[in-house]
Amino acid sequence: MPFPPAVAAALSQAVLSPEELARLADLHYHDAGHGYDAFGMHPSFVSLGEVIAGPLYHRYFRVLSSGHEHIPQYGPAILVANHSGNIPLDGMMMWMDVLLHTSPPRVVRAVADHFVPSLPFVGTLFARAGMVGGSRGNARALLETGELLMIFPEGTPGIVKPFRERYQLRPFRVGFAELAIRHSAPVVPCAVVGAEEQMPQITTSRRLGKPFGIPEVPIPAVPIPLPVRYHLLWGEPIRLDQEFRPDQADDPEIVRAATVRVQAAVQGLIEKGLKKRKGVFA
Amino acid sequence: MNPINVMVTGADAPVGERLVRDLLQDSRVDRILAVPWKEAAHLPQDERLVVVPVDLSSSRRVHELLFGKARDLKIEVVVHTQLHRSAREEGGRVHRYNVDTMRGLLSLSERHPSIRRLVLRSDAAVYQIQRDLPVLIAEHHPLNMSGSAPQWIRDRVEADVTACMRMGMTSLQIAVLRTAEVLAPGTGSQLFDYLESTICLRPAGFDPMLNVLTIQDCANALQRAIHCQAQGVFNIPGADTLPLTAAIRAWGRLGIPMPGSLLSPAYRLRARVTGHDFRYGMNRRRFHYSGVLDGTRAREVLSFVPCHPVEWPAA
Structure with a gap:
């Protein structure tokens, strides 16, 4: 740095x-x-992260979070969400939400x-x-080591999807389900509602991303994200570890079925969030 | 348990010398055959210690050593710590020193009447570091097999793989210790040489995590491997895990970020003008992406935990 x-x-x-x-000192x-x-994580930079993400979370996107009691307060877990918005502000808002709603903070x-x-710089x-x-x-x-992971199984195809396809999940990659089964970690589904409208996209470019190894660079219609309201809906943990033995993580069919189940849970939370919200900015 | 007799190569280098001194304090060890490259006057005087300077790049000399003095002393464990330290020197002689010596030691030890165990000190530099590989480097992490890698790395990989290939083939027990970089003078540490400059140029926008080891911890890990029966590869991390910028600061140097493309010519020029050993091209990946040895296996099997942090001059 x-x-x-x-x-x-x-x-x-x-x-x-x-x-x-004082709360962050217990991290x-x-x-x-x-x-x-x-x-490379350092608690002082986590605090700085809150300084940067806090105004976006509280004032710009005015995040409404529900179901955060499902985020485990200790032990390993995988938080799985939809990915969207052309730039990964959804991840930043989830990071902030977990930090605020866990005690001691995680x-x-x-x-x-x-x-x-x-x-450069961003990665560090x-x-x-x-x-x-x-x-x-x-x-x-x-x-x-008992950490909390946040995975967007749609990957880059999710974050760069066209505006007209918002809230339609791309097929989830299966790696997270395999990890959850193998390491007996609960999966906590999460829906991010609002991010999909923050930066309507014109097109994507593969050429622009090539120097950095980025598969696709989105070309948004607006220079900065719109002040949409974010809704984070956390679902009940899915205990794949209670249904499957760790060695079953090698079974492709089991892993695929577990992935589909988690994807359905995220899709269900998205639909719930879309019904609940009063408008994109409200 | 009867005390064992141990041979240590590279006894004139800091790690080898420290190991010899530690073994002299070890009641489980009887005779020690220290093999420096040249006369090593700084080794202690002790009746249990026999010092035989040998140029190990000659296969004939290696043969004479093992089936001469080593046989007479009934050496049971060979610790091979000798690797060419300078990245500047290349060529057939260096290769013989780094790889052929290892190969010779292996084949001779396999048919030796008393040697039952060979401990090789390898190097974390054998591992590939790139953005899509794990930060924590386990023993099964990909090795740097790139044909474009400098000889300094290629030789280390070849010596390491040569030892690994012989594991389980004969009754000779083989342990390969891939040690983190020993941050001390005279060890061939690229990072130490890099930190010798008052101003340390580094790639702008990147600050990877590094792990460094001390001579004490390195010698301690080798000592534990001598007394262990286990075969295989063991990562030996150090007690210091920190970002590059923190290392520069803790060493009391000024770090100046520069575009990565300018660093290679800048350090090539430095090497030409000042004769320094540091090669940016050799360290480019680890100056961009983190790579920290995972010492779980060494902890579980060798009971090795690094406990001697580096004494950072400005910390």
Whole structure:
């Protein structure tokens, strides 16, 4: 990072309330030495993340969260949601929601596509706030240490989908279900309603993303995201671990069926959220 | 249990020397055959210690050593720590030193009357580091088999794989310890050489996690491997896991971010002008993407936990 953790801590102290700082001081993480965990997360940058994401969460997108009592307060779990909006603000709002609604606060480890760690500055900042690259080894190591993962199984095809196809889920990749079964981690479905309208898209370009290894770069119709209202709807945990033995994670049919089940749960929450909301901006 | 006799190659290098000193304090070890490359006056005087300087790049000398002095001393465990340290030097002689010596030690140990165990000190540099690979590097992590890798890395990979290929083929027990980078002078550490400059140029926008080891912990891991019966590959991480920028700061240096494309020529020029060993091209990937050794297997099998952090000058 261009600045050390002490600067991040000073910025956080200048902006966050003493109560919030005291709450964040209880944040639990695995210090691998020098204050960072092995993946590069540092609590001072988590606080800075709240400084950055807080105004977006509270004022710009005015997030309404329901069902967050289903987020496990301890132990491994995989949070699975729909992905949309051309830029990953949905992940940022979920990250913030988990931080606010867990006590002691937990940092959800967003599992990002392979290209994200290779993005200069952004990749590093995200890593300091808990993001990890999307490899099975990273996910395994985090689940084994009882961390909370956030996975968008639609991947890049989800976030760049055209406006006319909003709230229609792309087929979920199966990796998260395999991880959940193998590591006995509950899956908590989540619907993000609002993000799909934040940046209507004109088209996508493969050429623009090539230098950074990004599969597709969306060309949005608006320069900045619209101030839509976000609704986060958390569903009851799906205990795949109670239905399947860890060795059944190798069975493609079981993993596929578990994936379809979770996708249906997310789709159900999306429909519930769409019915509940009064308008895109309301 | 009877005390064992141990041979240590690379005894003139910091890790080998430290291991020899530790073994002299170890009541489970009787005779120690220290094999420096040249005369090593700094090794301690002790009646249990025999020092035989040998240029191990000569296969004849290796043969004479193992079936001469090592046989006479009834050496049971060979610890091979010797690797060419400089990245500047390349060629057939370096390859013989790094790889052929290893190959020779293996085949000779397999038919030796007293040697039953071979411990190889390998290097974390054998692992591939790239954006889509896990940050935590387990023993089954892909190796850097790239043909474009410099000889410094290719030789280490070849020596490592040569040892791994012989595991379980004969009664010789083989343990390969892939150690994190030892951040100390004289160890061939690229990072140490990099931090020698007052100004450390680094790729802008990237701050990968690094893991470094101390000489004490490295020697401790080797010592544990000597007394263990287990075969296989073991990652040996250090007690310090930190980002590159934090390492630069803790070393009291000034880190200046630059576009990655300018760093290779800048450090090539530095190497030419000052004779430094650091090669940016060799370290490009790990200066962009994190790679931290996962020491779970070493903890479970060797009971090794790093406990000597680096003494950072400015921390």
